[in-house]
Amino acid sequence: MTTAPRTLTAPLDERGFALVLHGGAGGRVEELSLEVKADYDAGLAAAHRAGEEVLAAGGAALDAVCATVAALEDDPLFNAGRGAALTASGRAELDASVMTGDGAAGAVAASRWARNPVQAARAVMERTDHVLLVAPAAKLVRSWGLETVDPEHFVTEARLAQLRRVLAARQEAPRHGTVGAVAIDAEGRIAAATSTGGMVGQADGRVGDTPIIGAGTFARDGVIGVSCTGEGEAFLRGAVAHDVTARIAYAGQEPLAAIEATIAAELTARGASGGLIAAGPTGVVVAHNSPAMFAAYREGERLVTLT
Numbered sequence: 001m002t003t004a005p006r007t008l009t010a011p012l013d014e015r016g017f018a019l020v021l022h023g024g025a026g027g028r029v030e031e032l033s034l035e036v037k038a039d040y041d042a043g044l045a046a047a048h049r050a051g052e053e054v055l056a057a058g059g060a061a062l063d064a065v066c067a068t069v070a071a072l073e074d075d076p077l078f079n080a081g082r083g084a085a086l087t088a089s090g091r092a093e094l095d096a097s098v099m100t101g102d103g104a105a106g107a108v109a110a111s112r113w114a115r116n117p118v119q120a121a122r123a124v125m126e127r128t129d130h131v132l133l134v135a136p137a138a139k140l141v142r143s144w145g146l147e148t149v150d151p152e153h154f155v156t157e158a159r160l161a162q163l164r165r166v167l168a169a170r171q172e173a174p175r176h177g178t179v180g181a182v183a184i185d186a187e188g189r190i191a192a193a194t195s196t197g198g199m200v201g202q203a204d205g206r207v208g209d210t211p212i213i214g215a216g217t218f219a220r221d222g223v224i225g226v227s228c229t230g231e232g233e234a235f236l237r238g239a240v241a242h243d244v245t246a247r248i249a250y251a252g253q254e255p256l257a258a259i260e261a262t263i264a265a266e267l268t269a270r271g272a273s274g275g276l277i278a279a280g281p282t283g284v285v286v287a288h289n290s291p292a293m294f295a296a297y298r299e300g301e302r303l304v305t306l307t
């Protein structure tokens with residue numbers, strides 16, 4: 001379901017950096033009980049803090065987005081890492097990607113062993129000659145110095161119950177929960193990261209936009225970094241994260257205009273719903289045409305959380 005596009009912006013922190021995160025695009029906020037909403041708000045705030053602390057200490061945008069996304073992966077409320085949406089056969093097949101604005105990128109698809117898929121994506125970027133690895137083996141993940149877990153670690157009772165409801169067609173596949181973060185650090189370096197379990201009840205082996213550089217994630221220093229969420233097939237067809245970047249870099253559009261134009265052309269016009277977050281030299285943007293989107297960013301003293 002799509003609605004009139006909504007965009008929110010904030011300038012860079014007075015300390016010269018910014019971090020924006022999302023917790024997925026989906027249905028209306030009213031669907032959440034107050035109690036659950038408070039839990040989501042707390043999860044978003046904690047994850048924002050994890051990344052912002054890195055930036056405040058003079059750390060790199062890459063470290064900040066990885067810290068934020070790992071915190072959300074560890075929170076079972078979100079559709080990434082533990083508590084991820086399950087495939088039709090009840091498996092957690094996790095996709096994640098990371099990109100830095102100097103052109104480095106790494107991703108994993110259908111990951112089953114790495115406790116934090118975003119760290120595995122980063123390892124692909126930093127420790128291999130490749131950009132995307134499908135289903136990296138536990139041994140390989142451990143050789144990168146990363147923690148592995150039994151694939152059952154990711155499967156929660158809540159997600160199994162949700163899968164049963166969706167497969168019995170008693171519930172439309174719910175959305176929300178894919179996570180991502182984009183940051184620009186005090187030195188102007190941009191990084192973006194995204195992580196998901198995909199769509200509830202998706203075919204085993206289905207890979208969405210999240211681990212595809214240029215679709216779900218993209219970053220270019222001096223231009224913008226983007227992390228997407230929503231109906232992945234539309235983001236793949238429209239190369240959405242790169243489309244936003246190209247509009248700014250080649251057509252000279254302002255970030256907000258570029259984002260609105262991409263959402264209109266690649267999502268709304270095609271009947272697809274979703275959203276994206278972005279950060280660049282002028283600040284951060286949260287934009288979506290889905291009824292709601294979970295996100296967090298700072299506006300001066302105030303941490304804004306959207307649920």
Ligand code: ASP
Pocket residue numbers: 024025175176177178196197198199207208209210228229230231232233
């Ligand atoms: N874009 C993700 C996918 O298609 C899902 C989401 O963001 O909700 O796998």
